Amino acid sequence: MHTQRDEATSTEQQVRETTRRFILSSIQVTRLDDDANLFESGIVNSLFAVQLMTFIEKTFAIEVGMDDLDVENFKSVNATTGFVLRKTGALG
Amino acid sequence: MEFHRIGVVGAGNIGIGVVTDLVLHGLCTVVVDVSDEILQRAQAAVLNNVRCVPLLSKTLPRITRDEALHRMVLTTKLQDVASCDFVIENVTEDWNIKQRLYEELDRVSPPDVCFGANTSCISITQIGGATRRSAQVIGVHLMNPVHLKPTVEVIRGFHTSERTLDTLLQLFAVLHKEAIVVNDLPGFVSNRISHVFMNEAAFVLQDNVATAEQIDMIFKQCFGHKMGPLETADLIGLDTVVRSLDVLYESFKDPKYRCCPLLRKLVHAGHLGRKTAKGFHAYPEG
Secondary structure, three states: OOOHHHHHHHHHHHHHHHHHHHHHHHOOOOOOOOOOOOOOOOOOOOHHHHHHHHHHHHHHOOOOOHHHOOHHHHOOHHHHHHHHHHHHOOOO | OOOOEEEEEOOOHHHHHHHHHHHHOOOEEEEEOOOHHHHHHHHHHHHHHHHHHHHHOOOOOOOOHHHHHHOEEEEOOHHHHHHOOEEEEOOOOOHHHHHHHHHHHHHHOOOOOEEEEOOOOOOHHHHHOOOOOHHHEEEEEOOOOHHHOOEEEEEEOOOOOHHHHHHHHHHHHHHOOEEEEEEOOOOOOHHHHHHHHHHHHHHHHHOOOOOHHHHHHHHHHHOOOOOOHHHHHHHHOHHHHHHHHHHHHHHHOOHHHOOOHHHHHHHHOOOOEHHHOEOOOEOOOO
16 A cells, blocks of 8 residues: 555655756766765756756746745755755655 | 947857846847847747846846846847947858848948957958948957856957947946957967867867767866866857868968868767757757
């Protein structure tokens, strides 16, 4: 029997995997720590935040508002996953 | 000098960046290109740039979508720049196109207006010669993404006057941009050097010395460059890079500027870099 918690975990895994796959397809690394700060580490330049935001809006059908336009929301796989879950109401 | 309205001729990649920068800093623009479709696409891109400013910069002004729209007049008629205080030209890097454009621009613009020629490689002196106001033509090599770059390579043509340079510097003061003023020869400083790098990187890839990823990583991780030469070529657009190399080759007649066959082949295949999602590297669509 599926519980609400199982579903939430499954959604989180899907979002995380989709986000990770997009990032890996866009940058020149083969492995990526989910907590690695993409911008501070120099893996990508700040323009990538726009690409990632656009991808997330299209893929998860969410609208990124003015208040959400903070690079902190997109700085890593985990940060992006958390942001998507908050916006879709799947978290909390 | 007070600037009320700036003409932006050519609404491609760089033109979009120029309009973004101008509207962010409160300047009204008259944006000219050859079709409504191109202009609509450019307007959408400017609005997206304006929207994304908080993500990319802590210091650039924040403006609303309506404010940005209010500061853009889109037109396919070049004579509409007649109301502008300054014109920035960003059309395709093709001398025949630029020559015809400048002859027409000269006819429709008030005599005291200066032209900023945004060219990758074509001589500013040559461009000035297509007008009857060569003292008022100056090179402004604005680079992508224009609104995020604080410094601009500015090129003084043979006849460019101090007054024209001063007018441009006043416009740059509004945009919070610094100028590095250099003299005129095709490719100036930036592209005369960078295109040799990009072209040779393509030869290294063609000769199977390293992968595209390895070439760029060596520049980033060993030299500390922000981007590798092939990534940079993809960002500029491989068609533009080829056109610039051809201009350099024609201008200097020096074989070091001969275009790498792989680079030209990618352009023929429609792999133009980021704008087509395929170049030396692959990029997400859309």
